[in-house]
Amino acid sequence: MKKTLLQLIGIAFMAYYGAAVSVAQSVLSLSNYTYSPTQLVIGTIQSKEPISRFTLRGPNAALFSVNKANQLSIKSAATKSSEHWYDLIVEGQSAKGTLRDTFRLVKDEFIRNQVIAHRGAWKQSGTTENSLTSLNNAVKLGCMGSEFDVHMSSDSVMFIHHDPAMDGVEIEKTSAADLAKLKLSNGEPLPTLESYLREGMKQNRTRLVLEIKTSKTGRSMALTERVVNMVHQLKAQAWVDYIAFDYDVCKKVKALDPVAQVSYLNGDKSPEQLAADKLTGFDYHFSVLKKNETWLQDAKQRHLTTNAWTVNDRSTLQWFLDQKIDYITTNEPELLLELVAK
Template identity: 70%
Template sequence: MVNLRVPLLNLLLALSLSYSSATAQANLSLSNYTFSPTKTTIGTVRVSGTVSQLKLKGNNADLFTLDKANQLIIKPKAAKASLPWYDLIVEGTNATGSVRDTFRIVNDDFIRNQVIAHRGAWKGTGTSENSIASLQQAIKLGCMGSEFDVHMSADSVLFVNHDAAIQGLPIEKTVSAELAKVKLSNGESLPTLEAYLTEGMKQNRTRLILEIKTSTMGKERSMALTERVVNTVHRLKAQAWVDYIAFDYDVCKKVKALDPDAKVAYLYGDKSPEQLAADHLYGLDYHFSILRKNEAWINDAQQRKLTVNVWTVNEKETLQWFLERHADFITTNEPELLLTLIAK
């Protein structure tokens, strides 16, 4: 175990913030990253700053078109092919030269049911929660999403774990070399965010529901974690797979500032649907007790084009209550049970 002193922690945090500030804002982005045979208009290529003369580059450039409004469109033949995704380079010019980014455009075979496996699907098989195996099991079951939690080590490496500490090690005060030695109950190493995303991106059926955990060390570090998370998602070209959730409302707004088209839902439960819609969030994701007390929020949210998720629901009666009220998603430790209920 390595517990770093406060001055060194502050230095590492400062370096993290410096890195994030330098890399957070991409010059090019997309409003959407998926296509289907019946939905060939993908989305808008967005530019930050002055970027002109956008062109498509790379091996897949001839499979797409870009119209005068910067709408990216996949050609019908490519959309009907069996490939799960295409990597596409978009290039433009600005005052300092060329600007380019590579986007992963994903065939939208994502499942549309209501089942989000909480920390992956771990309970039914006895594997470790928040493990690669629990993600694989959620995918195998056919869950719409697999939820997982992200913290940042003392030297700014992102790890997947629910609690702020694991096996006596406070994640935020321990360097990554020590955390890499941790073994989960199923024998896996403590997964990094990069490893988890890389595994999840091997398929295009189950979405990755990424919770940015609130830092125990204060708001500044929560913001640094948020920037690091969004940077990692973009670097790995995982935008089509990832939805974000957080208990800290400032974290939710920070994600939207970094990536305005990201799907972000709020967890704490103290904001009305009106407030979430005003801040352009994707949805609410509240504890079941809050939505049972404020049942009108379900319809109100959906009227405002917000999604309604509820956590963490494990009892059959409560699962049924939210199914009857048409919750968009239900986060559960019992995905097998919920899949059975929706199949009836």
Template identity: 80%
Template sequence: MRKIRLHLIFVIYMAYCGSVVTMAQSALSLTNYTYSPTQLVIGTIQSKEPMARFSLRGPNAGLFSVTKANQLAIKPGAAKSSVPWYDLIIEGRNSKGIQRDTFRLVVDQFIRNQVIAHRGAWKKSGTTENSLTSLNNAIKLGCMGSEFDVHMSSDSVLFIHHDPAIEGIEIEKTPATDLAKLKLSNGESLPTLASYLREGMKQNRTRLILEIKTSKLGRSMALTERVVAMVHQLKAQAWVEYIAFDYEVCKKVKALDPAAKVAYLNGDKSPAQLEADQLTGFDYHFSVLKKNEAWLQDAKQRHLTTNAWTVNDQPTLQWFLDQHVDYLTTNEPELLLELVKK
């Protein structure tokens, strides 16, 4: 009985933390979630089913407006406020009733310096990769983004770790109760996706680059659905960009959230193919792009984003900077930050 009670307590706790998510996807979405004093139009309200009209609800409703074209805009006074974000309820009405969701709209202070800290900033500081400390190190450094990896436990709780196993324990075959007991080398607990997102959402300067890891047990689509549901549940859309090695995962993210930014990692698709499948761009190993330099210019002409991983030496970093890539993923964010300042 005691074990049963402890398990129930843990499940309740994980649900409170947002680690247990419902699979239902919102019927409403936005094409963008950020604003600035010079960018008052935030984006277009979209729905999976036709809606007669949209209405704004909640305490912040008076700070926003919706045009006849369903464009959401923030009023100038609210955009100039020191408030970093507003939560807004949007309702859509049709013959089936009312669809409602809450969105977090964030003032755009996000950094644009090309520097993506691979698994956070951990190497120079001597902390553990994919930890909350490595995330906060990347934020303090002023990186454009901090990359991290997501796996799913045997009972469908989402955890942050690069390898499929930790201390010989396979994440996919282990329940969350056991994974929660594990400690990283810096003393932190193995972070859940919920705790990682909440930590990253305390600021609005560094993006969260979320890699959906490929399942060895054929659960990649289930993992993808839960990841996107978690991002939406926590209202983290303004912060999160997705990457994956599995092309079907990339397409699944776009199907679940057409406005999501999604880049492919595996290096075997041309810019033309990425454009045809409506992905945002590519995030290829630097050796692939060295062999296919024409892809860099081709991608730019197609308005696709370009990223190279994992680039750690100064000559190669500088070569890609000279090619004007949009992002560079590195284990040496401090070095890259010095180069982009020159």
């Protein structure tokens, strides 16, 4: 049977994106992926298989060293370069043979000002939320992080959008080829996770806060696996923090990547429970934290991160700043930036 041009385009589209998410989970990982002139020890190399020794390979190998405790360090001179990151090949010898992975080690110039732009910075500029423009606006503003939402198409390609449907088209029930035809209100195509991550990785000042949306078709675990795989495939670990309303999704991310930063959104778990399950912290609606004020201090004592969403008015923003919360997610990043600068 002859295929139409549209069918051939769809096949090519899926061949490209299918390859992008079919990579197996990395067997090597780092406890941290950033460095600075005052932080020469980057992190500890970890493996799912017992390793007798690690060896550094590639053109940047001479800029790094690894000790007997498997701690990876960068040489001081390399931190003073204008390079924003280095790619380093790490090999480990196991009983099953040589294990190899490439890490992207990023100069830590990430902003720490508590401001998380909700779906990017879009409201004041009049652009579209969850667009590449809104992401770049958040970067230009100097936000600590830019939050965004991930769904999966019927043929398992990941797209960025808050609601489960766009213009009446249900993302989970629609093919990637058809979703690629959709345009946001600012004229941009509906972004894929890959395009969004690649855009965000062009800089090293604003972190990417990735929300894994709960699947309405029972595919939350499959979506989680593909998301984490893509983050690893693109070597985006230094940029990405994960959040989710589904507690099992949060625990799945930690199982796939034990050193990932993962916060829970739903607001029904105490800091004690989050710590017991080795999550990084909570990211709760501001009303939950207003009702449970002791949770902020309890979380800090348990070394959990704290975030409130979505806070848009001046008085509530200031209240959380006075409580020394770690981050605030807002549709008004310009206002919050003004408050934190005082």
